[in-house]
Amino acid sequence: xxxxxxxxxxxxxxxxxxxxxxxxxxxxxxxxxxxxxxxxxxxxxxxxxxxxxxxxxxxxxxxxxxxxxxxxxxxxxxxxxxxxxxxxxxxxxxxxxxxxxxxxxxxxxxxxxxxxxxxxxxxxxxxxxxxxxxxxxxxxxxxxxxxxxxxxxxxxxxxxxxxxxxxxxxxxxxxxxxxxxxxxxxxxxxxxxxxxxxxxxxxxxxxxxxxxxxxxxxxxxxxxxxxxxxxxxxxxxxxxxxxxxxxxxxxxxxxxxxxxxxxxxxxxxxxxxxxxxxxxxxxxxxxxxxxxxxxxxxxxxxxxxxxxxxxxxxxxxxxxxxxxxxxxxxxxxxxxxxxxxxxxxxxxxxxxxxxxxxxxxxxxxxxxxxxxxxxxxxxxxxxxxxxxxxxxxxxxxxxxxxxxxxxxxxxxxxxxxxxxxxx
Amino acid sequence: xxxxxxxxxxxxxxxxxxxxxxxxxxxxxxxxxxxxxxxxxxxxxxxxxxxxxxxxxxxxxxxxxxxxxxxxxxxxxxxxxxxxxxxxxxxxxxxxxxxxxxxxxxxxxxxxxxxxxxxxxxxxxxxxxxxxxxxxxxxxxxxxxxxxxxxxxxxxxxxxxxxxxxxxxxxxxxxxxxxxxxxxxxxxxxxxxxxxxxxxxxxxxxxxxxxxxxxxxxxxxxxxxxxxxxxxxxxxxxxxxxxxxxxxxxxxxxxxxxxxxxxxxxxxxxxxxxxxxxxxxxxxxxxxxxxxxxxxxxxxxxxxxxxxxxxxxxxxxxxxxxxxxxxxxxxxxxxxxxxxxxxxxxxxxxxxxxxxxxxxxxxxxxxxxxxxxxxxxxxxxxxxxxxxxxxxxxxxxx
Numbered sequence: 027x028x029x030x031x032x033x034x035x036x037x038x039x040x041x042x043x044x045x046x047x048x049x050x051x052x053x054x055x056x057x058x059x060x061x062x063x064x065x066x067x068x069x070x071x072x073x074x075x076x077x078x079x080x081x082x083x084x085x086x087x088x089x090x091x092x093x094x095x096x097x098x099x100x101x102x103x104x105x106x107x108x109x110x111x112x113x114x115x116x117x118x119x120x121x122x123x124x125x126x127x128x129x130x131x132x133x134x135x136x137x138x139x140x141x142x143x144x145x146x147x148x149x150x151x152x153x154x155x156x157x158x159x160x161x162x163x164x165x166x167x168x169x170x171x172x173x174x175x176x177x178x179x180x181x182x183x184x185x186x187x188x189x190x191x192x193x194x195x196x197x198x199x200x201x202x203x204x205x206x207x208x209x210x211x212x213x214x215x216x217x218x219x220x221x222x223x224x225x226x227x228x229x230x231x232x233x234x235x236x237x238x239x240x241x242x243x244x245x246x247x248x249x250x251x252x253x254x255x256x257x258x259x260x261x262x263x264x265x266x267x268x269x270x271x272x273x274x275x276x277x278x279x280x281x282x283x284x285x286x287x288x289x290x291x292x293x294x295x296x297x298x299x300x301x302x303x304x305x306x307x308x309x310x311x312x313x314x315x316x317x318x319x320x321x322x323x324x325x326x327x328x329x330x331x332x333x334x335x336x337x338x339x340x341x342x343x344x345x346x347x348x349x350x351x352x353x354x355x356x357x358x359x360x361x362x363x364x365x366x367x368x369x370x371x372x373x374x375x376x377x378x379x380x381x382x383x384x385x386x387x388x389x390x391x392x393x394x395x396x397x398x399x400x401x402x403x404x405x406x407x408x409x410x411x412x413x414x415x416x417x418x419x420x421x422x423x424x425x426x427x428x429x430x431x432x433x434x435x436x437x438x439x440x441x442x443x444x445x446x447x448x449x
Numbered sequence: 450x451x452x453x454x455x456x457x458x459x460x461x462x463x464x465x466x467x468x469x470x471x472x473x474x475x476x477x478x479x480x481x482x483x484x485x486x487x488x489x490x491x492x493x494x495x496x497x498x499x500x501x502x503x504x505x506x507x508x509x510x511x512x513x514x515x516x517x518x519x520x521x522x523x524x525x526x527x528x529x530x531x532x533x534x535x536x537x538x539x540x541x542x543x544x545x546x547x548x549x550x551x552x553x554x555x556x557x558x559x560x561x562x563x564x565x566x567x568x569x570x571x572x573x574x575x576x577x578x579x580x581x582x583x584x585x586x587x588x589x590x591x592x593x594x595x596x597x598x599x600x601x602x603x604x605x606x607x608x609x610x611x612x613x614x615x616x617x618x619x620x621x622x623x624x625x626x627x628x629x630x631x632x633x634x635x636x637x638x639x640x641x642x643x644x645x646x647x648x649x650x651x652x653x654x655x656x657x658x659x660x661x662x663x664x665x666x667x668x669x670x671x672x673x674x675x676x677x678x679x680x681x682x683x684x685x686x687x688x689x690x691x692x693x694x695x696x697x698x699x700x701x702x703x704x705x706x707x708x709x710x711x712x713x714x715x716x717x718x719x720x721x722x723x724x725x726x727x728x729x730x731x732x733x734x735x736x737x738x739x740x741x742x743x744x745x746x747x748x749x750x751x752x753x754x755x756x757x758x759x760x761x762x763x764x765x766x767x768x769x770x771x772x773x774x775x776x777x778x779x780x781x782x783x784x785x786x787x788x789x790x791x792x793x794x795x796x797x798x799x800x801x802x803x804x805x806x807x808x809x810x811x812x813x814x815x816x817x818x819x820x821x822x823x824x825x826x827x828x829x830x831x832x833x834x835x836x837x838x839x840x841x842x843x844x845x846x847x
Contacts, residue, residue, distance in 0.1 A: 297471060298470075300471070301470060301471055301473075390823075392821065392823045392824065392827075393820060393821065400469055401467075401824075403469070403470070403471075404469045404470055404827060404828075404831070405823070405824070405827060407470040407827075408470070408823075408826070408827030408830065408831070411470070411830075412766070412826070412827065412830050414762050414763055414765075414766030414767075415763060415766075415823065415826055415827065415830075417762065418761065418762045418763055419823065422804075
């Protein structure tokens with residue numbers, strides 16, 4: 027399995043999903059070798075063996091490996107289009123830009139690559155080098171199936187497939203259409219995604235929403251595209267309900283980017299505050315639309331009731347859910363969207379956009395169109411003002427989430443694997 | 450000779466429009482006029498008009514042997530009056546034949562009988578008024594919303610002047626007893642209880658077009674044969690249906706009209722069967738035993754209880770908030786808001802809030818109004834909140 031990140035060092039839902047899936051596969055008696063660009067050695071290796079790509083020496087004397095990469099040239103990705111980059115990370119980025127992948131020459135034509143494993147400026151070069159390492163790994167290890175997560179690892183997956191001849195599954199956690207919207211597609215990323223999906227023997231999409239995009243926008247044969255919804259890890263400790271203000275709190279938690287639709291959250295807030303000033307809205311997260319968001323809130327004159335927390339992590343997130351009365355996810359295009367599940371796990375009622383994969387697996391959530399600010403405001407207002415609804419949604423929502431288990435997802439994935447192995 | 454009692458419930462609600470919280474105390478148009486107009490036209494064109502015509506023809510052919518009964522909710526009458534007077538005219542003609550007995554019901558297909566005696570009696574009174582003014586009839590038989598009935602509801606009906614009530618032949622109530630006899634309320638033994646045959650009516654409603662059913666296709670002959678299979682000493686077969694079964698639940702293409710035409714014709718001309726109105730049955734049957742119904746039963750689902758409308762916490766909350774306004778209703782002078790409050794008692798609104806069938810879609814829902822029970826609840830509560838404010842504003846000063 028080729029991934030880009032693995033807990034604890036993650037920047038989005040991808041790493042969490044990879045962890046859940048490998049754990050689920052282990053419970054279904056599927057052994058997983060997880061290759062990642064840069065392991066920090068504190069990953070949980072209970073359920074999977076982690077291979078650190080930075081520690082693999084690529085043997086350039088083996089011509090069948092190098093021949094795959096004769097025509098490789100590196101193209102830099104426009105920085106704005108790199109996923110998961112927040113303003114705060116800007117200076118880190120600059121540092122990494124200066125460093126990038128470091129090639130280390132070793133003896134007798136073997137080289138190792140030091141990957142950053144982050145979403146840096148010279149990502150494309152890392153992607154290519156990662157593929158090179160993948161080819162080396164494919165010739166050294168014994169396995170039955172290759173599974174590659176998201177476009178960064180597709181090249182690696184395809185390389186491994188060419189070397190080993192084993193079937194390739196690519197796993198679509200997000201597409202360029204989700205990240206950048208219909209009209210800002212990065213052709214290089216799109217090309218890479220389409221290449222991986224076309225070469226793959228099976229494509230797993232995290233929802234039917236994403237499956238439709240794969241079929242319609244990437245023109246992949248429908249019969250090899252399988253929906254495989256994400257699940258969520260059960261909580262070990264209950265989130266403590268604790269509030270420091272008397273007003274009700276409505277929360278948005280996620281990257282403040284085009285994809286997540288923060289502006290619809292702000293417009294809904296305005297509509298509600300016009301009728302009921304005893305509500306506080308929290309926008310937790312960071313992203314390239316942060317400035318616009320702050321300006322819009324000021325323009326609407328609701329700054330006294332609208333709060334920005336910046337990027338939250340770990341315990342802060344739990345604390346945030348602990349004080350929330352409603353969680354809102356107004357995403358414009360969300361392949362899956364794990365955060366509402368985390369809210370529901372903490373008994374917080376959720377309002378989510380219909381344009382999300384997670385809405386396909388939830389029964390006890392209020393689903394609205396992301397652009398329908400009236401409906402969104404009405405749903406939030408309803409939860410805040412009709413206590414029976416809040417209680418009912420909170421309890422039923424928890425049941426809903428408890429039913430989504432990685433073990434079940436992995437069992438479905440195992441079926442897909444078997445299908446590929448038997449065909 | 451076995452008596453066959455056929456009854457149809459004619460109901461259609463005033464659906465609410467999308468009513469946002471920012472409409473509260475700003476805007477008092479609660480109902481979706483466009484949708485309501487469209488739906489009553491669709492219902493009348495596909496079901497009411499062709500069925501009325503079929504019954505008229507049959508009554509003309511068998512004026513002395515074709516009898517049945519019907520209840521029409523006040524809401525339906527109002528919808529027809531406003532949007533489709535021709536269709537209302539067709540009901541008037543049908544009732545004028547004298548072969549169709551009109552039974553009492555609530556004005557707005559109300560759930561009031563589930564816990565509120567005074568509101569229930571108010572609903573009955575208003576329905577009697579509209580029946581009198583529209584059709585010139587005064588009912589003596591009662592058919593409650595979705596056949597809801599209990600011993601207590603029976604006593605209330607007795608107090609309101611009714612002597613016969615139609616309800617569901619719920620298995621958990623009947624036990625070893627058969628729905629083929631006449632029963633009475635244990636406390637008011639003068640109140641006759643007619644219980645619906647639990648299988649035969651559902652055969653038509655749910656299985657008429659089900660090709661996996663072993664009796665498919667259902668014909669009039671088969672249906673009558675099933676009736677004849679009941680023990681000879683059982684004097685009755687009660688068949689109660691929703692009127693929209695003909696043409697809407699089972700569309701014309703399925704042959705539902707042909708089925709009913711053949712079924713009713715054969716019964717009307719049969720020497721072994723007699724089609725009767727509920728009143729006629731009560732007059733000719735003197736022997737009856739008591740039936741105890743301690744908790745409310747209804748025609749809903751397998752359980753035959755009211756859980757479809759008041760089963761979850763949302764429904765219970767909406768229900769209790771609704772009836773908290775009764776006093777304001779009594780004091781208010783605003784007829785428009787008072788009528789709106791009565792309409793909010795309609796069982797359909799509560800049906801939309803049901804989570805009984807989740808995550809699988811409701812099998813019973815004929816039209817899709819809300820994306821989820823939660824949105825149904827929010828919309829309902831928004832409207833209810835405005836009605837509350839308006840009722841309180843218009844209370845009579847002492």
